[in-house]
Amino acid sequence: MFSRESNASPRGSPFVDHTIELVIRGLATILVCCCARPTRKVLITTQSVANDRAEPDKRATNPHLRVAFLPWAPVRLKSLKFLVPASEPRTTGEHLRKRRSELRIWQSQAALNLGVSLQAYRNWEKDRATPSASPWKAVIAFLGHNPLPQPSSLAEQLRRRRLELGRAQGEAARRLGVAPETWQLWEADSGHPSPAYWARVIQFLAYDPNPEPKTPGQATRPHRRYFHP
Numbered sequence: 001m002f003s004r005e006s007n008a009s010p011r012g013s014p015f016v017d018h019t020i021e022l023v024i025r026g027l028a029t030i031l032v033c034c035c036a037r038p039t040r041k042v043l044i045t046t047q048s049v050a051n052d053r054a055e056p057d058k059r060a061t062n063p064h065l066r067v068a069f070l071p072w073a074p075v076r077l078k079s080l081k082f083l084v085p086a087s088e089p090r091t092t093g094e095h096l097r098k099r100r101s102e103l104r105i106w107q108s109q110a111a112l113n114l115g116v117s118l119q120a121y122r123n124w125e126k127d128r129a130t131p132s133a134s135p136w137k138a139v140i141a142f143l144g145h146n147p148l149p150q151p152s153s154l155a156e157q158l159r160r161r162r163l164e165l166g167r168a169q170g171e172a173a174r175r176l177g178v179a180p181e182t183w184q185l186w187e188a189d190s191g192h193p194s195p196a197y198w199a200r201v202i203q204f205l206a207y208d209p210n211p212e213p214k215t216p217g218q219a220t221r222p223h224r225r226y227f228h229p
Contacts, residue, residue, distance in 0.1 A: 081152045092139070093127035095147035100125075114138045133171075136163040154201075154209055155189035161205050162187075 039158050089095045100110045111121035116135055123129040132138050140146050146164060151157040162172045173183035178195060185191035193201050 051057045089147070090149075091127050092130055092147045093125045095143055096121075096139070099143050102130050110142070114142055133163055133166055135166075137166040140164065153189055154192065155187050157205060157209050158183075158201075159193055172204070186218050 086120075087099050096110070100107070103110075103143065106122055107125070108118050111118045114135055115138055116131075120129070124131060146160065148160050148163070151160050158172075162169070165172075167175070169183050169187065170180045173180045176183070177200065178197065182191070186193060
């Protein structure tokens with residue numbers, strides 16, 4: 001027969017109790033790390049398990065107790081990137097960004113003021129796209145000026161004026177009584193209006209782009225091609 005001492009549980013030994021406690025703590029730590037998000041870097045301390053209840057603020061106030069756990073885990077930090085507006089904007093997107101920064105409004109508010117979607121406005125600010133003819137009036141009113149550079153040719157003058165009026169190429173062509181293909185050639189600087197349409201061009205631009213006196217003999221230039229509708 002076995003005595004009572006032989007059937008007693010070995011948990012009476014302090015060494016065994018300490019070993020079991022360490023094993024439980026290790027399993028708990030592994031469980032916590034496995035349940036954590038993989039994009040976060042899990043930080044533990046050598047005394048974190050024992051001091052969680054006794055000194056809960058010690059880990060937060062003493063960063064030297066923290067050691068990296070699972071250093072191979074992927075870590076990705078995200079933050080908002082604040083774009084500093086250019087002091088001398090050159091593109092339409094830089095003009096819009098600078099004006100919005102001056103007004104201290106969000107992109108959603110600027111898009112609402114212009115009557116466009118938020119995604120369209122974001123593409124404008126990032127110069128991924130340019131405003132079409134229809135919202136160009138609102139863009140000029142929002143900025144207080146025309147962001148396009150000063151035109152240096154008749155083609156650029158026609159395009160700048162057309163956008164200021166908020167008209168598409170087809171609408172501008174119908175207003176001058178020419179074919180849309182002819183207008184496209186004019187804006188591409190691949191053609192030049194004939195003398196018969198010069199008066200309409202002046203009326204469309206609201207000024208004479210070539211104030212020099214013109215005679216029938218001066219109308220044709222060797223390096224220009226005239227396209228009749």
